[in-house]
Amino acid sequence: MKCIILFILTIASCYAEVEFSGRPRNFSIELLHHTQLETDGHVVISPFGIWTLMTGVALGATGRSRSQLARAFLLPKNQNTILDGYKNLTKIVLEPKTQGVQLTSKNFVFTDKGFAIYPDFKRALTSNFGAMLIELDFTNPKSAARIANTAIESSGATVSNVLRSDDFEKSRMIVTNVISFKGLWSSPFNESDTTVEKFYDENKKEIGQVKMMYQRAMLPYSNLQAISASVVELPYGNDNKYSMLIILPYPKINVAEVYQKLSVVTLKDIFAKLESDVKEFGIEDVDVKLPRFKISTNVVLNKPLNSMGVTDIFNPKLAKFEKVSKNELYISAIVHKADIEVTESGTVASAATSAYFSDRISTPTIEANRPFIYFVIEKSTTTIIFSGIYSKPSIF
Template sequence: MKPTLPLFFVLFFSLLCSCNTANDDPDPIKNIELDEKSAQLVEADNAFGFDLFKTIREEIYKDSQDENIMISPLSVSLALGMAYNGADENTKLEMENAMKLNGLTTEQINNSYKSLIAALQSLDEDVIFEIADAIYYADGFPVKQSFLDINSNYYNAEVEAIDFGNSTDALQTINGWVADKTHDKIKKILDSLSPDARMVLLNAIYFYGNWSVEFEEDATKMRPFYFADGTSEDVETMHKEDQLDYTENELFSAVKLPYGAGQYNMVVMLPAGENNSGDLINTLNVDNWKSWNDQFGTRDNVVVNLPRFKFEFESKLNEMLKLMGMIDAFSPVDADFSNISDIYLYISSIIHKTYIDVNETGTEAAAVTAIVFETTSALPTTEKTYFTVNKPFVFAITEKDTDAILFIGEVQKPEYEE
């Protein structure tokens, strides 16, 4: 993981002596105030993210009960948002329904994404959060300028025509962009290009945040972690005591671990009693998420024991999105992307890759979504709260003002390799 970075994102640093960095001349705290339609879009993205996360988990767990999972709802939504601008008729309607965008016009969706992208990247000087979009299309393929302009203006998408006929060079360009935008955490998104491929839409997200109060490296030690099958293993577990937002109910207990000045948080949700992480995931929806967030309260001296973990995750989203109702977009017969080109196009694949590294210093995370189109052809107190993460758990990285979920995942088997 990268060394501690200089200040880079929200600012409340005038009195934070427990943090490792300080700013002698702090800027005012920056907050996001969303208009009604932008708030509606964030809620739609969160709802879509919960559905996608649950669908992926259900499909994966048919074959494996111990895989770590993480997706970026924001990355998938932004990539699909660009593609949505090229859709029409039933293809567009199915995308609206799957993405929970009902009630928003195309213009409102684009304007809201533009505002959200700008706001999320300008908050906290101790957190790096970067969003990038790109469209690569086959040189000579007739793409409607209106489609390119919309995605360039609203999503700040880089647009380039490249030689898809030379697949080696095309893949080098596309994968090189991915590696660059994720700071080499995800080096490759595509292994090959079909001879019928005509366009690739890309979204990349990169996050690097130092904890507001770091875990003590000397306090990390081996502690037992109990797996879903009843077995256990000692894993490297971090330790700290801090004043944190905390909540508990019959289903789970949870803490919010803030990054930097607190604009971004990792929410760690530990199943309670006989509940497991699957029970928790099954209850994820927008209403419950809002209710749970309202129940957090600040507690002094919360003792956190959290495993270090680092993993990568990859999933092809075609079947998951079909199960969510987005069917025509993947059909070589029924897809309607006539707002991209007058030549017939359909989505051949949507690939999503993520990376996360959680250690004593903070968190580094990245996500890439590729859509390939083809043609046919603390205060002192005596009372302590103990939060010991010693079994499979759920986590989310969120932004405080918008409640946007940037990443969400489940750790069944915490592992950490240098």
């Protein structure tokens, strides 16, 4: 009988060209698509945090388990290529010198007392992924949860009570990634301009109210017909390294239609068009109306990953983790927890080549009073740190 190995991924609040970088970037779009189906379309996730954890998991997988993970997460076959690429990418993404931006990612491995991990796998997790390895007595789940949560909080993570006692009851090992982002807008919104306004669905039906922030600022903006949406970039800090991309579908166009087109029109295409628009029209004033919002997501990723072709790792009879331990293991659940807050001060977390851009006669306006897509991105690698869809209005 196989032992249960439970991998729990926990993402902290988001307050707000390396060839290898294309791998987490490309998988991110598909993952958000499948995850939003599990959350009624109102969601935040950290694709980079999930990719980080699952890349570490893949190092211990063999056979079909390894090949399925490699396909879904676009991992190269050679392990040294994975390790070197991961180091190079995380060095760029996770070491911000941007004034006004704080970004941290921590990996933890909690093992049951007496559960032996092969030295090579342990070395890969601790040396290459910077994971903190802690042995606990899982037969005392309350104590194990308390010690694990203390270790996570002591690392500087902005989350608390990440793990529950019942997470340890049937597990032998828990791998956790905690990522947090805090970014101050380069051009903050003025709180005195925030007003309560109506929010609509794609059919212009009122579905609630929001606290709508407003500013007129010089921001990159495009009317992108290739994806049937308007796009505005809201930079963080002082060096244009990190930004939030707001993608607002045209009236009567739903988010799903736009999202499908993102499989063809890449984020690099969108940034290229923003840049070309700035060159053509100059950087100019844009009227931006964006809800203050907070979204919390707690979702089991088993089904979204199944939809992406990752199935064997969840099956006790098929899972192969022969590089982890002599014990027969499988993954019982991958749980993802994420929070994002967007306020006036910041965030607390090739079809495109034929796109037509209309001439700008009046001040461009982007009014996010209907469902929209958002990405928090490291721009030089186009790495999606946090992403989501806002579709259920609330006063925040």
